[in-house]
Amino acid sequence: MNDALDVALRLLVVFVVFLTFPLIVGQTEHKVMAHMQGRLGPMYAGGFHGWAQLVADGVKFAQKEDVVPAGADRRIFQLAPAVALLPYLLVLLAIPIGPGEGAVGEVIDAGIFFVLAVMGVGVLGSLMAGWASANKFSLLGGLRTAAQLLAYELPMLLAAASVAMAAGTVSLPGILDAFEWWWLPWQIVGAVVFFVAGLAELQRPPFDMPVADSEIIFGAYTEYTGLRFALFLLAEYAGIIVLCGLTTVLFLGGWHGPWGADGLGWVWTLLKTAVLAFVVIWLRVTYPRLREDQLQKLSWTLLVPLSLVQIALTGIVKVVIR
């Protein structure tokens, strides 16, 4: 009975995090982008600096009519948002935020493989949406999504493999237990590759070719309205949380910090995740969108060789220090 309660409590906490953190990131994006561009951003909803803007957006989305195009493949069209969103909820279960077994939703033996595998499934949602909408912009968006995923999955996996080699385990809490501060410079190339490839997998700017609004309207999500559209947006922001959390855990030492690792480990994790999320927003404001060929070139000619170099370096150092 106690076990069941424990499991239920963990699931509840992860679910609440899953529902609130993406909104916080979204609101921060509104405000940070605005101030970086010399604007104020949302100021009215909720009173104090427009804090309730996304709540208001949510209410608006819920009121809109749920339209399915006449020519669409109805069932797949309606299923796609769930397929896009749910994998991120599952990934969130496996990310440890503090030391010990109590600070992770579920300890998974092959943690790295689990998170990367399940994150890859989320892209299926975009593909389904792109094909089932019966819209040429959607189809083009779906195609670009697939091409992008195929290009960036490999460097992401290789960078994660480097950390797994360094730690000698593929379990996420295990990697954190083995972490030392000098891993930071040692794995820095892998960290950059992982983060950039993750951004591309989430289709965040400057890698937002699949949803390029000036060319193909909104890519695979063009035909979506109301709540289903909101679910796709939620998936994107949940993806930011998951990517930043994973980068923190794999490369930045998670709950390790200069002091206070005993009681305040989770603060370090959240702090690092928040800083990375800020970087994600910052990159969006800073860089223009990459063209499709530039995007493919970046992955195959830069990120993949870099991640291979990182793996070689990891192997060499590992053999030397043993």
Next chain:
Amino acid sequence: MTLTAAVAAASTTAPSAEGHGFLSPTGVEVAFLLVGLLTFGAALVTVTTRQLVHAALWLVVALGGLAVEYLLLSAEFIAWVQVLIYVGSVVVLLLFGLMLTKAPIGRSPDADSGNRWVALIVAVAAAATLVWVVADAFRATWIDLDGAPAGSTEVTGESLFRNWVLPFEGLSVLLLAALVGAIVLSRKAKEEPSPPPVNSHAGAGSSPSVPDSRNHPIEQEGAL
């Protein structure tokens, strides 16, 4: 796709060892059988449906079902790799190919092969061989689900790199050869003297588009 059906068929009949409560199955065994039936059904729909993209999506269900079977057999690492490689990459590649060619919404009247009886015979033969080999090889083997997981990453890695290094390396050389071969083939195709369109920057515009027979009339030149 016949292979999928064969594998699925093989997976449904695995737990038939003797002496271990064949008549009083445990919860895991029941779950294993149910998931196996689901996987088998999904595989059947994959090869029989007339809607091409639906076939690919049912393939996702079948491959995911196999991953669950691995999980139930405590082979966690293999299960996640199955999801990573097959659901995350192979099916995405498949969908990518389907979308580039002819993937109309609704039924494709020509999505049927004259070879289907031959394919069925091959599939049944392959399934029978696999079931026979697996049942013969593991007749009296029983996985202890209560003890330490027999298929954890550590155990899998140790047996892979202690006992099976040679086949592993052989396979990797084979894959490398395939990779190099694919690159060589694609380079040769590029050297053919066909004048490229002005605005194309990738090799995407090689197949002719047939706007009448599809629901997605897109120009492929320079679009990707």
